[in-house]
Amino acid sequence: MLFRQYLHHDPVVAISYFFGCGSQSQGIVVDPVIESVDFYIEESSRLNMDIRYVIDTHLHADHISGARLLAEKTGAAYILHQSANTAFPFQTVEDGDKIVAGNTVIQILHTPGHTPEHISLVVTDRARGEDPWFIVTGHTLMVGDVGRTELASDVKAGATQLFESLFLKILDLPDELEVYPGAYSGSVCGRSLSGKPSSTIGFEKKNNKALRITERELFIAFMSANIPEPPAGFLEIRAYNSGFQSNRP
Template sequence: MFFQQVADGGCQSYVIGCAESCAAAIIDPALGQIDRYVGIANREGLRVRYIIETHTHADHFSAARQLAERMGATVVMHRNSPAPHVAMRVDDGHLIAVGALRLKVMHTPGHTRDSMCLHVDDRVFTGDTLLIGGTGRTDLPTGDPAELHRSLFARLLLLDRETLVFPAHDYKGRTHSSIGTEIDGNPRLQVRDEAAFIEMMRGLNLSAPTHLTEALRTNMSGGKTVRQLLAEAALGVPFVSLEGLAGRLEGKRNDFVILDVRERDAYARGHIPGALHLARGQLELKVDETFPDPNLEILTVCELGKISTLAAATLRELGFGRAVALDGGMKSWREGGFPMETGEDPALLI
């Protein structure tokens, strides 16, 4: 069996393959590691057949859809998963054939309705059902502490004590544990009574994961993250440096326009001298009447350089092929001590 663990912060994902057939699967892939998974597969001569998610993640962005498209693989999740891009939905007891390997599905709801573990040979991939020294939380959408109790004590913990445990997360640098180690030392597993376990889980008072709603949206729908949109926009947009723009202003060049795409109150509090104002939300509706010449160089500006990148990309899609964005945004412009104007000039408002 080929096996490699890939860490992305506290997220743990796995590449597992059959040495005989070179077929492989990737379990719980993280969006930031796509090139790494592809590199591992190429280096080892593996053909990735399946991208398997143990559950709908709420604390990181899944790479399942992107990897499936890039590698010609099938996305696999439990049948309760809401994600529309799942091509093969499985249920408790099903086997996923990866060459000669057989990954047995164990439906283990509790952390989420669609949580499942994957048992193969001497190891089990536990997702967020069982963590090293802990368990998955049950206070997020579709979580249920009573179901988690049953999944743990009536299913997962009945595996052989020597079975290796590979979870979807660990924030302390640990790579794996075992069923026996967790039974003996995991604090949450010492509370075996169901009512007491439920009370303990409901009283954890955990903070919400970063990017909770965005992660759920993208992982459930197969949509794009804001980071992806920005990265895609940046691929097709040139940038102008702060110093470069300052030099243009000092030279009183009039062969371009500066377009501030922030909200009107932010523009009034301080903007680059001579900058026109058109809020990003009005861009598509007003750009044609404002800039009839598609050959005009339009330099977009926002607070941090993100919205202006999207604006410049939109302008290019609309036919303004010379649209560019300021690298750094108004925050960097202010901190650099570059010239500013305040207030509103009606002639500069679009």
Template sequence: MIVRQFLHHEPVGISYLFGCGGRAAGAVVDPVGEIEPYLRAAETAGMRILFVIDTHVHADHLSVGRQLAEAAGAEYVLGARAEVSFPFRAARDGEELPLGNVIAKVLHTPGHTPEHICILVSDRTRADEPWFVLTGHTLMVGDLGRTELAVSAEQGAKDLFHSVGRLKALPDYVEVLPGAYAGSVCGRRLSGKPWSTIGFERRYNEAFRIGEQAEFIRFMLAEIPPAPPEAAALRAANSGATAAAA
């Protein structure tokens, strides 16, 4: 298993390259900024990028997912519920993206956005059980993703409650590799530590701990920060509805 984490500051976010070194098969998740660092990292690791995955249609940055996929000769992947104006590989819940000895299983986790997916990753050379989960803006270290950027805050919170239940069902040892950390506009109580485990978040993430739906919705609707002024325009650009700003 090879995993590389890319921390971004403007905008705040996290991207990943992961895959099977033995079979030279990799994927990039939520790429931000210039595409060259991902291409160089894959080349250094001896991997070909087979998939470029955006966990959702982002509202906090311009995605370079399609550009990277084209440059790498990879498939561009979004959740099957994504409403965009361009072709993509529609990843359905439970689908497995093959990466040699590494298995990337798609989990549909709506809430932050309706099309949001997480990627549950196993390395068959180590074990059949999952090793880590790439959670995008569903579960981050210290908080969950805000729910009002694509639908109503209440509907998003209802969806997120059920998605969180799926992540809670994972074993405590599974590592959480989120799509953002402290400073991101997509959460409220985010930690500056850019990784965690399901077990730690189960104990110390206030939103993740809540087990009753009505209480969860009340919590998620309280103290919603102002929406970033460019959020709607960024989401429109990333869906292909408008031209991306330079």
């Protein structure tokens, strides 16, 4: 498997990914930012990888997604969870679905909380084995923190969903599974984000403050306190990413 992680810091702090099956030249781009659309296309040429799928883990509220534009330019399928409320068509996925790109297999986990339509991606490289290798967690589980829950829903409703996504799905995965999040320190989508842009399930279980709060009501209270300022223009950004606003914020 070819795997690339891109750390963005201007104008937004975010992480995007390009990975897939090198032997069959089938690639996937996850959470692309609008400023780097041409870069991903150039990368696909350098890596000799056709971009077959473009995936947004969720409808972002902190930056403009480049997913639709990248899909249009490359002919790739644009994928969101089936519950995403948009003004445009996309390829839907549901919990448990699989996306296959050569030897690369993605299992979809519906992990609402940060947003209702949020998904995480459990990735297996069948050229190496049948066990999953890593999970792309978007703004659900991040290194040192978990995603804020009030940008697309009520904070307590979002925190309730996030608790279930974390403790009933993600943390049931193997401790050695690598974690690749959608943000790192400097992002407003978390409160205690690490500058290290990857981790493992096991390390986060031991060292992530939010994950040590295993009682539902205490977790909801924790997520409802000390909420940072929202991203500037977040309602307009999410509306634009959903296709309901034509003027770019």
